[in-house]
Amino acid sequence: MITLTSVTKVFGAATNPVRALDGVSLAVDAGEIFGVIGQSGAGKSTLIRTVNLLERPDSGSVSVADRELTALSDRDLLHARREIGMVFQQFNLLDSRTVRGNVELALEVVGVGRRERASRTNEILELVGLENKANQYPAQLSGGQKQRVGIARALASRPRVLLSDEATSALDPETTHSILQLLKSLNRDLGLTILLITHEMDVVKSICDSAALMSGGRILEQGRLVDLLAQPGSQLARGLFPLGELPDGNSTVIDVTFVGLSSARPVVARLARTHQLDVGLLGAAMETIGGAQSGRTRLELPGTIDAHTAAISDLRAQGLVVEIVRSGR
Ligand SMILES: Nc1ncnc2c1ncn2[C@@H]1O[C@H](COP(=O)(O)OP(=O)(O)OP(=O)(O)O)[C@@H](O)[C@H]1O
Numbered sequence: 001m002i003t004l005t006s007v008t009k010v011f012g013a014a015t016n017p018v019r020a021l022d023g024v025s026l027a028v029d030a031g032e033i034f035g036v037i038g039q040s041g042a043g044k045s046t047l048i049r050t051v052n053l054l055e056r057p058d059s060g061s062v063s064v065a066d067r068e069l070t071a072l073s074d075r076d077l078l079h080a081r082r083e084i085g086m087v088f089q090q091f092n093l094l095d096s097r098t099v100r101g102n103v104e105l106a107l108e109v110v111g112v113g114r115r116e117r118a119s120r121t122n123e124i125l126e127l128v129g130l131e132n133k134a135n136q137y138p139a140q141l142s143g144g145q146k147q148r149v150g151i152a153r154a155l156a157s158r159p160r161v162l163l164s165d166e167a168t169s170a171l172d173p174e175t176t177h178s179i180l181q182l183l184k185s186l187n188r189d190l191g192l193t194i195l196l197i198t199h200e201m202d203v204v205k206s207i208c209d210s211a212a213l214m215s216g217g218r219i220l221e222q223g224r225l226v227d228l229l230a231q232p233g234s235q236l237a238r239g240l241f242p243l244g245e246l247p248d249g250n251s252t253v254i255d256v257t258f259v260g261l262s263s264a265r266p267v268v269a270r271l272a273r274t275h276q277l278d279v280g281l282l283g284a285a286m287e288t289i290g291g292a293q294s295g296r297t298r299l300e301l302p303g304t305i306d307a308h309t310a311a312i313s314d315l316r317a318q319g320l321v322v323e324i325v326r327s328g329r
Contacts, residue, residue, distance in 0.1 A: 085154030225290030
């Protein structure tokens, strides 16, 4: 649904250029929620703004819903942008307009008639749970309600894609949760494809199907969360399941990741029994990630890694992902 190919964007003077996007390629499937995560300055905002060409790339191409936006004339681009809604961290509402007025504005600018505007706005306000707030002004709303107006406005032109630029960063944890759940239900009920940027792993964990990790204008990793969890060495997978620091010592330490049904199996007990091992449990986490029940366990095994090749092969044969965090001495 969204494809970025080798997109580059450089800011600043030629003497001191900032490569905000450095050959970024990204593929977001129709109907999924895709999260781009990275630290401040990684290039996330620039990336999301190139998807609707608020920011025009210096090179590379951007396609949304099978149309290459980078090849369109300005007039055709205006039309194509109706397929793409966007929500912002600071809501960007007009204070002088009511909730209804803010949502209707998005329809006025694309020439939708008065009656159609009113009926569509009623429909959308109900969808975001604001039917009772239609005549209030932004100053009378909480942060979460303001973001619901922002989402309603973004949905007014019935887009197929929603871009979310840190939509929950200005909200408290409880409100964040309710807005994320709203995005999830819009994704499910309307088949809306959502591309969001965030600096919080919890946002990725709670609603995303896929994710990309950005740093220094580049994508370091991307994919479906269930696939990343099964990929040894994945930084995203480590972020989804932080297991803390390694203990001191000379023991062997392994991380065992379970994706899907295998998580229910008594892996540790079986390992201890079959291989007569004194297994130490250093950490464990269990989550539903990307729609699958997943877990990661950090185990400490006595002695060197060479003593455990049979046990590790056995775990891998069961479909578990084993990563050797430290080879004992
Ligand atoms: N209009 C601009 N002019 C000059 N430099 C810019 C501009 N926009 C972004 N940059 C620079 O590009 C780099 C990427 O910025 P960007 O805002 O995309 O990162 P980000 O990951 O969204 O960060 P944050 O989470 O802090 O918003 C940064 O070094 C930033 O200073």
